[in-house]
Amino acid sequence: xxxxxxxxxxxxxYCSNYVQERIDSYQKAMKDAQDSANSxxxxxxxxxxxxxxxxxxxxxxxxxxxxxxxIKLKKALSVxxxxxxxxxxxxxxxLVYTDKGIFYIAISAGKITLAGETFFAIAPTSPLxxxxxxxxxxxxxxxxxxxxxxxxxx
Numbered sequence: 001x002x003x004x005x006x007x008x009x010x011x012x013x014y015c016s017n018y019v020q021e022r023i024d025s026y027q028k029a030m031k032d033a034q035d036s037a038n039s040x041x042x043x044x045x046x047x048x049x050x051x052x053x054x055x056x057x058x059x060x061x062x063x064x065x066x067x068x069x070x071i072k073l074k075k076a077l078s079v080x081x082x083x084x085x086x087x088x089x090x091x092x093x094x095l096v097y098t099d100k101g102i103f104y105i106a107i108s109a110g111k112i113t114l115a116g117e118t119f120f121a122i123a124p125t126s127p128l129x130x131x132x133x134x135x136x137x138x139x140x141x142x143x144x145x146x147x148x149x150x151x152x153x154x
Contacts, residue, residue: 004154005083008095010114011104012082015121018109019074026067033060073107076123080106087153090132092124095154100146105129 037056080093090096096103102119104112109121122129131141132150139150 004095007114008082008093008104008154011095011112011119011121012077012093012106014112014114015104015106015109016074016077019070019077019107022070023067023074026063026070029063030060030067033057033063076107088136090135090150090153094132095119096132096150097152097154099149099151103128103132105132 033056037053037060082093084093090105092105094105096105102117104119104121105124106121108123108126112119112121122132124130124133128143131143131148135141135150137150137152141148141150
């Protein structure tokens with residue numbers, strides 16, 4: 001197993017890249033929807049033109065909402081350093097080693113594989129994250145009737 005500071009930095013970088021890719025994707029989708037709406041040619045069937053523009057506006061609005069949520073994830077990452085070390089209790093930025101897997105408390109980015117090891121990036125406000133926060137090594141927590149034994153915290 002790698003040094004926990006190196007792992008935490010790599011996980012943080014992965015989450016940052018994950019968020020940036022989503023931001024770029026939503027911005028491109030919004031631009032594409034706007035370009036498509038702008039290029040709709042006015043035909044003799046005015047309703048068709050208006051329907052096309054309305055559909056593109058709905059698509060743009062949907063992407064704008066997803067972009068807004070993703071920007072919130074970016075802000076959530078910006079409030080902590082991957083190098084902060086609080087190994088007494090689980091907090092934002094902690095690596096939590098349990099009998100069920102290794103969890104990175106940051107943002108909900110799902111399953112991450114680094115150097116052959118699997119991690120689960122979860123938000124501290126997620127249902128499991130809320131159960132983990134402020135717990136200590138050796139504690140057993142229960143989520144969905146499944147016990148998780150906290151082996152260590154990095």
